[in-house]
Amino acid sequence: MEQIFKDFKAGKIDTFYRKMYPQLLIYAGRHLGKDYAFLAEDCVQDAIYQTYLHKDSLASTFAFKSFLYSCIYNATISLLRRQAAKENYLSAYTKDEEDENFLNSLIEQETLDILWNAIGQLPKKFQELFELSFEQGMKNAEIANLLNISESAVKKRKAQFITLLRQHFSQKTNDEIRLILIVSLKLLNL
Structure with missing residues (x-):
């Protein structure tokens, strides 16, 4: 040894x-x-x-x-x-909870697909606004600075963005709209 x-x-x-x-x-x-x-x-x-x-x-x-x-x-x-x-x-997780979690994740993914598809059909300036505001979490003043526009122009674009999305989703069925609302609220932490 x-x-x-x-x-x-x-x-x-x-x-x-x-x-x-x-x-x-x-x-x-x-x-x-x-x-x-x-x-x-x-x-x-x-x-x-x-x-x-x-x-x-x-x-x-x-x-x-x-x-x-x-x-x-x-x-x-x-x-x-x-x-x-x-x-x-x-x-701690039961089979029912696993099934519910799976179903929720599936619904969330489907809704995200619908939402991303709708955003992808918008003009580039709105896609850019979505990315800066919602994905990166930038404030209106930061976006205005970055895009070289006024803060009120950013607010107007956001309002236009929401109007365009509403128009797009008004053509969808009630089930699709419910799914989109659920996930959108989760994404926006509301």
């Missing part, structure tokens, strides 16, 4: 991997249990890396082994805690 420790400190890890690695995997696997034993190698590799980073501060074989096994133990405990938290989080 003393030679493995000296080689490890010198950066020669071949002997370490041949002689100690299998034992370390068994140790990690025992702590992880059969459900997570497949992650033992990740824990061991992380522990070896941490030990290698601290190799200069390890004064003895005992300190080396203690540090290495402590790192493996801590890695397995951390991994098990993360898995438990993940399982608790996932179990």
